Amino acid sequence: MEIWTALAIGFFGSFHCIGMCGPIALALPGKSDSTGVLIWGRLLYNMGRVVTYSILGIIFGILGQSIALAGLQQSVSIVLGIIIVIGALSQFSFLANWKQKVGFNQLFNHLEKLMLSQFKKGGTITLFIIGLLNGLLPCGFVYVGLAGSVTTGSIIQGSLFMILFGLGTIPAMMTMSLAPGFISLGWRQRINNFIPYLAVAFGVYLIYRGVVIGKMLH
Incomplete structure (x- = not known):
């Protein structure tokens, strides 16, 4: 897995995720702070998200390493690729039904309540905590990223x-x-129109990668 593709997935996927996380970013406390403190606070919020993503990457990297050791990397790469393609074509709408069936909605509701409690507090560290919690919110492109971390087959690379x-x-x-x-609604819509193609391309790549692994093993 070419890990640098993660930057592209994160960058383009973030325009899709702005729909969910954008209101949170706009509502972050500290708007009356000086410019330097404001920028620092927003950086802390974003670094909180990155820390959560890195921890999730470790967890899914462990899973990927176990899959690789079991010799199932080919099958998993193909299955994940198919899921991503289907998810992209359906705009990940199937996730809503899936979350409800497995009871994740209650978990995410509790997570949102925790985030709201942090908004009522002051202090710069609160922004970092909000970022940590924000990183756990459901997002189709976070799932795409996690699929990529699994296919690395390594804890560190995941x-x-x-x-x-x-x-x-x-x-x-x-x-x-x-x-x-600064980012107009028109530009966001244009990028959003492109995003499903990016997800499909990544899914197809995972399928291709799984097929190539299979040929190498034989």
């Missing part, structure tokens, strides 16, 4: 994949929180 994914999301999220009018 974590690094998600770190790069998180770093890729920072430009759009920082811009949204500091200058919300």
Whole structure:
């Protein structure tokens, strides 16, 4: 797995995720702070998200390493690629039904309540905590990133994949929180129209990668 693709997934995916995380970024406390403190606070918020993504990358990297050791990397890469293609074509709408069936909605509702409690607190460290919690919110492109971390077949590379994914999301999220009018609705719509093609391309790559691994094994 070429881990540098994580930057592209994070960057372009962040324009899709602005729909969910954008309101959170706009509502972050500390708007009356000086410019330097404001920027620092927003950086802490985004770094909180990256830390959560890196921890998730470690967890899914462990899973990927176990899969690789079991000799199932080919099958898993193909299955994940198919899921991503289907998800992209359906705009990940199937996730809503899946979350409800497995009871994840209650978990995410509790997570949102925890985030709201942090908004009522003061202090710069609160922004970092909000970022940590924000990184756990459901997002189709986070799932795409996690699929990539699994296919690395390595704990270190799985974590690094998600770190790069998180770093890729920072430009759009920082811009949204500091200058919300800079990225016009028209530009966001244009990029959103392109995003499904990016997800499909990544899914097809995973399928191709699984087939290539199979040929190498034989």
